Structures are given as structure tokens and as C-alpha cells.
Amino acid sequence: MSRTFVGMPPFPTAARAALADTQLRANLAHATTTIRAKRAAVVAELDDWEALRLRAAAIKDDVLLHLDEHLVRLEESLTARGAVVHWARTAEEASEVVAQVARAHGVDEVVKVKSMATQEVELNEHLAAQGISAWETDLAELIVQLGDDLPSHILVPAIHRNRAEIRAIFEREMARVGRPAPADLTDDPVRLAEAARLHLREKFLRAKVGVSGANFAVADSGTLVVVESEGNGRMCLTLPEVLVSVVGIEKVVPTWTELDVFLTLLPRSSTGERMNPYTSTWSGVTPGDGPQEVHVVLLDNGRTRALADEVGRQALRCIRCSACLNVCPVYERTGGHAYGSVYPGPIGAILNPLLKGVGHDEQTDSLPYASSLCGACFEACPVRIDIPSVLVDLRAQVVDAHRSGVPKPEALAMRAAAAAFGSGGRLAAAEQASGLAGRALDALSSLTRRGRRAGGRRLVGRLPGPGAAWTDARDLPVPPRESFRAWWKRTDGGTR
Amino acid sequence: MRVALMVTCLNDAMFPDAGKAVVTLLRRLGVDVEFPAAQTCCGQPMVNTGYLDEAVPVVRSFVRAFEGYDAVVTPSGSCAGSARHQHSIVARRSGDPGLATAVAEISPRVHELSEFLVDVLGVEDVGASFPHAVTYHPTCHSLRMLGVGDRPERLLRAVRGLRLLDLPRAEECCGFGGTFALKNADTSVAMGADKARHVRESGAEVLVAGDSSCLMHIGGLLTRQRAGVRVMHLAEVLASTEGATRAGAAR
């Protein structure tokens, strides 16, 4: 019923396919440029933004340092308020808890609030295998689900789709799973939203079990918090009789005081709004109001592995705002699918390897390299995750994981470079060789009719072999006849 | 003050004119810059590709070359960033406390060219003349790793005859990214193509930046597109006295 990311190719291969899709690139460039400007405007309004970021990072670091205590406190508070707490080590365990609850109530469908954690554990697929339909109720998530597609953005999973495509999906698919799209549907966003509203309404009113994630979990009061824009979340959290929430263990905050900082940072970073339209909070069961059976699944699924990583653990500060995706020049061009995970973009490039560990599969190992290390993500991140530094550290982990095997050409090249760069003398010798190669290339290119120059230097045209990765699209000047080092020596620093 | 030039491996082997320009410029400003011949590379290509063990001998040779200097100046934001922010990682990996101490001592003395001119020498008008329409690309590591801010633009504005034109989406990465340019060549080129388009839109004849690596990438795209825009290192523009009149070429 819905696709998964299993078996995705490594990033460079997936990116090549995405780059060739001009419609996708246009959709993404438009969407990310718009949201970037909105975010920049509302962030600039606050003169203590940097102080808030520092505060948020410090709060999260402190929570992570004492995670065990906070989680036990959260469990106590939740239990005292009538919720049932489940601990899940793996994706399967978490999904199975939800399935059990659904089975216990004899339902064959649940309604869902958009949630990264349930995407991560592939809950929908797990439920589908047991004959239980999980209906996504967030507009963008609905578009992805109906289109039998994969999410490509944390906040806007259907960011790769434009209006016309969405209309086509609605017209084609809605009737299959419920109320059909109106016969006179247009590309107008208002009409599209109305179609989704009508389609979803019957599901909200019918469902006995709701499933959600949580943006935050307040340990002190046993309160879960969901932040959303459409109100579909509010419906899922209040209408069904039973509610199951899958919550990553890093979502805990000590008290409402800390929550305040994040509720300021999140909407501005994420949708570029001062405040999000709906913030729902619930603490266990409130007799006679809302779901009367409340379950909370606390999910590890690699988080304790990430926590053990000295450099990488800062990734657990992430509040899934997606600001890093929106400012990322790589994401803007490749889109989210190329990352092969529900967590795409810069945060995905570090979180997936941290949760899964490196050295096992090529796809995960390719992610830390899916960045030019430009640092735009770090600059935008509201909890100051130094993504470039984590990427560089993960690259070292990837290389180290393969040190015992047969060395790749790249590893051999790095060793040779290390030897040459270990001494100025050896480097001078190597440069003399490149100078010679340069003269040869120079002579060659002067023989060809198409020999071109830039700034007095001859240009290398297309090179064969590994050099093609550069020269397929870019010229390269031929090496100069004399290195700087040789010039300095010959002229005594330009004085002779 | 003993000042060393860290020319960078790329400038040394591929773009010696950028290094020569730094020498010309600094001498004009009264700085007797030295070139320690023991220098090789800052180790960034290894570190950023994940080869930390391979970076250890490189950082050792860096430390040997630049020990004892009051300031190390380099025409590269990226290599200055590597020395200031990554050498400590390599030293830790080596497990050699002596290397860690040496790195801690030298790293803070490494300055990117515009930082050295504005912060250490305290000059913005370096007595240059360059009568051309220029646009400036702030390279990511100089902008976000070092935080050079508008120092390069301030230096460029003081150049006689130079017309500084806005570069659309200037702060966006050009897509070079070291080995990223090869490992993810398609994405790198897609980013570079947009940068090259913005350079053409700026209407400049010359694109200036503080990193030869990024210029090699953007310049490689511009010439392949026969865009007619030249690329020049910031040092070369600041060293230039092109078209200076006797009266105008004031120091």
C-alpha cells in the first residue's frame, strides 16, 4: 500500500536521478526559497535569537546527560495520570505495541497525526501487514499516501509535488479509499484543501483509535505536546476513544519552563510563523474528555547508540523543524528522496548513520558525504547542531570501518598524499613531476585546434578515467610550469 | 613581527600567482613575509574525506613549518578554517600530547588574508588599483567557519577604479566542497551552474573570491560555458596597481 525506502541506492546515484528531474528541481527551488525568506524574516524579529539558541542547546544537552532520570520521571508522571507506558528498543517493538492496541479494540483502521517517529518505525507497513489501515490526516502526508509516494521533507512531505500533480492524485486515488474528490476540483489550493477536508472528515468521525507522535514530552507533568498547522492533529488527539503515541526518548524536557523556549524556536524555524496554529497538550487521561485509553510508546531504535557517540550525540537535540533542509543547497537540488530515509537533508545525513551505525551498508555510509560542508545548516539550526563537524566525524568513522579490508583507490591516493605532504622536500619533487605533466598537457592542448585559454593559462578539456568526474562539466587549467615553491627558491622570494 | 606565508598546496601547485600576489601586497604594506619551505598542506583534503590517520603526518609537517612565527597568513578561508578548527581533531587522533600543544599554540595565529589585513595590520585601503567591474563570492568557510564578515568587501571598496557589483544569492555555496566535487560531481556541478549563472547576472567582468579552490570550480564552469567572466583571487586584485596614475597610486 505504501512504499518504503528499503533498497535505495547510495546518495550520488539517487541524486543523479533527482537532478535530471527538472519539474522536481523547479518545485523544490520554489518551495525552499519561499520558506527561507519567511524564516529569515521572523527570526530577525527577535533580538535574542542567538541567546535562545544557546539556551535551547544547553537544555537539550542537560536532558541528554541525565536522560535516564528524566525518562523515569516521565514514566511516573504519565502513569500517575492514567497513561500506559511502553518501552520499545526497536522499530518492530514499537510498531507491535500499536498493532496490539488496535487488535485489542478489534479495529481495522486508525487515524494518524503526522509523525516522524511512526514513519521511522514504518508503522503503516507493519499495521497493513496485519490488515489494519493507517490513514494519514496531514494534508501533505495524505498526498504522499494517496500517491503511493515517499515523503521528501520533514515538515512538508509532499514538497516535491506541485498543485497540478496534487489535483491529479486526488482525482485518481481518493475514491479508492473513501470519499471521492469533488467532480469540479481545480488546482486552487483552497479547493484542494477542501477536498482533503471532506475526504478526511468521515475518517476522523469513524475512527476508534488515533496514533500520534509528540514534539515534546514534559517529564514533570507527564504531558505530551503536538505542534501542528492544520487542526487534523487536534481531531486525531481528541475524537478517538483510544490514543497511542510513539515518542523518541530524546523528546523529553524537564518542565514547562524549558518547553517555552522550544515553542518559541520551533514555529519560527520551521514554518516561518511566530506561532503555529495548533498546539495540543495532554497529560494521560482526562475523565470524560478526549481519549479514555492513552498509551505512550517510548522509542529507542538507535537513539542510545547515537547518545554514545561523543561528537554525534548533539544530533539528538534536533526538534525536527526542517530549517536545515530549507537552507541546504544540496537538498534544494536533489530533494529528499535521494537521502533514502524519512529523515532527509542535513539532519538526515547525520541522524541516519548515527541511529543505524556505519560500515554496514553503502547507502548509509554515503550520507555523511552528501554535503559540501558549507555550514548553512549549522547557521540555521535553532538548537545549534554543528552538522558539518558531525559529518566530518562520521566520515572518519566510515573510513575507519573499512580500514581492515582491501583499500579503495581513494584510500591509496590519500596515503600517497599523506606521504608527499609529510615533507616539504618530497612535495617539491612531486610538484616537479606535475609541472612536467603540465608541460606535456600544455603541449598537447596547443596541438589540438580547440585548445582554449583562461587568464593566459591553457585549459584541460575532457580527461578520461577518474579525472572525468571533474572535467565532464568543468574546465581545469593545466598545472603551471613552475610551482610557487620553485619560484620562491629560484628568485629568492621574488627579490632576484 | 615574524610573518609566515602559508601558500596552501593548491596555490603552490596550481595557482602560484595567488601566492606571489600575497608577497607583493604584504611587502607593499611593509611586511617582510617569509615562506617556510617545510610547509606542504593543511591536511583538510584528508580530514574532510575521513582519513584522520593520513592527516597526522600532514599536521605534523604544518606544525614544524610554522612553529615560532607570530602570524601565519594564508590566501584561503578554507585552509585557515582547517588549521584553526580541525587541527585539534587530528592532534587528538594522533594521541600525541606534544602535537596537541603545538597545534593549540599555532592554530589561533593562522589568519586568512582579509583578516590579517584588517585585524592584524589594521588597513582597509591597501593602495591597490583595479579599474574593472567586479563581483565577490564569499566562500563558505571564510564566511561561516571563520566569520570574516564584510572584511573582503571593505578591502575591495577601497581599491581605486574598482566597481563592486552585487552577486545574487551571494552567500550560497558554489558546490566545490573538496572531494564532494568528485564524489558527488553531479550535485556539485548543479550548484556550481547556478552560481555561475548568478555571476553572469551580476554583470561583472571579474569574479573575485578568497579561495582558489572555489574559483577553480566556478571558473571551470564559466570557461566551459564561454561566459567571458574571468576569475581572480582576492590577493591578486589587492596586489594590482593596474591603471594607477602617479598621483592615484598612493600607499
Ligand code: SF4
Ligand atoms: S537539525 Fe536543527 S535545523 Fe535541522 S531539523 Fe533538526 S533542529 Fe531543525
